[in-house]
Amino acid sequence: xxxxxxxxxxxxxxxxxxxxxxxxxxxxxxxxxxxxxxxxxxxxxxxxxxxxxxxxxxxxxxxxxxxxxxxxxxxxxxxxxxxxxxxxxxxxxxxxxxxxxxxxxxxxxxxxxxxxxxxxxxxxxxxxxxxxxxxxxxxxxxxxxxxxxxxxxxxxxxxxxxxxx
Amino acid sequence: xxxxxxxxxxxxxxxxxxxxxxxxxxxxxxxxxxxxxxxxxxxxxxxxxxxxxxxxxxxxxxxxxxxxxxxxxxxxxxxxxxxxxxxxxxxxxxxxxxxx
Numbered sequence: 001x002x003x004x005x006x007x008x009x010x011x012x013x014x015x016x017x018x019x020x021x022x023x024x025x026x027x028x029x030x031x032x033x034x035x036x037x038x039x040x041x042x043x044x045x046x047x048x049x050x051x052x053x054x055x056x057x058x059x060x061x062x063x064x065x066x067x068x069x070x071x072x073x074x075x076x077x078x079x080x081x082x083x084x085x086x087x088x089x090x091x092x093x094x095x096x097x098x099x100x101x102x103x104x105x106x107x108x109x110x111x112x113x114x115x116x117x118x119x120x121x122x123x124x125x126x127x128x129x130x131x132x133x134x135x136x137x138x139x140x141x142x143x144x145x146x147x148x149x150x151x152x153x154x155x156x157x158x159x160x161x162x163x164x165x
Numbered sequence: 166x167x168x169x170x171x172x173x174x175x176x177x178x179x180x181x182x183x184x185x186x187x188x189x190x191x192x193x194x195x196x197x198x199x200x201x202x203x204x205x206x207x208x209x210x211x212x213x214x215x216x217x218x219x220x221x222x223x224x225x226x227x228x229x230x231x232x233x234x235x236x237x238x239x240x241x242x243x244x245x246x247x248x249x250x251x252x253x254x255x256x257x258x259x260x261x262x263x264x265x
């Protein structure tokens with residue numbers, strides 16, 4: 001049952017990314033990516049990580065992708081779609097991706113035998129995650145909050161600038 | 166019980182697809198989305214290893230990665246908007262000021 005669910009979700013997420021690549025319109029690309037990220041959230045749920053799954057759906061498929069949709073609405077014009085790169089670039093990209101895929105597979109195959117399947121992490125996973133975040137990883141958490149404040153301030157001040165006249 | 170190899174395989178597939186998308190697509194927004202795909206693939210690998218070692222630290226790292234991705238996309242999209250204001254285009258081929 002879980003295996004079937006995994007295959008459905010995995011094919012949805014991989015298919016979503018493929019759809020993002022082949023679709024010509026940016027708006028369709030971003031919707032395909034929302035599908036892929038939502039399915040990936042389901043995969044995270046299968047990995048005993050319910051909190052991260054919720055974060056993935058809320059932050060990635062929700063907030064970040066909505067940001068992309070807004071920017072696409074601001075910059076989309078009817079006449080600048082299509083006209084993909086020359087075919088050779090696509091072929092080179094495919095070769096590069098296949099090579100990387102093979103390399104990663106080889107690298108992973110070496111470590112797989114030593115990997116157990118692990119047990120369940122414990123009943124109160126989200127509670128454990130919270131205490132880990134606010135005890136062991138307190139300083140990284142605070143630094144991340146400073147980073148995100150700085151990024152948002154920078155983004156606002158950059159986007160609000162007047163263009164060259 | 167789903168073997169960890171399946172999750173790692175999905176992660177590798179997603180990462181390779183992200184790399185391919187980054188080089189195939191030519192407008193900046195879709196290239197940026199490809200980077201997000203690669204980040205998500207890395208998150209999936211982190212979660213797989215976290216489960217297989219039965220520790221929660223991997224999930225914490227994923228939390229940080231998602232936060233940094235949010236910050237990165239805010240700044241990146243602001244930069245894309247600036248480029249669009251200046252060039253009236255977001256095709257990467259049109260950004261050839263430094264081309265020799």
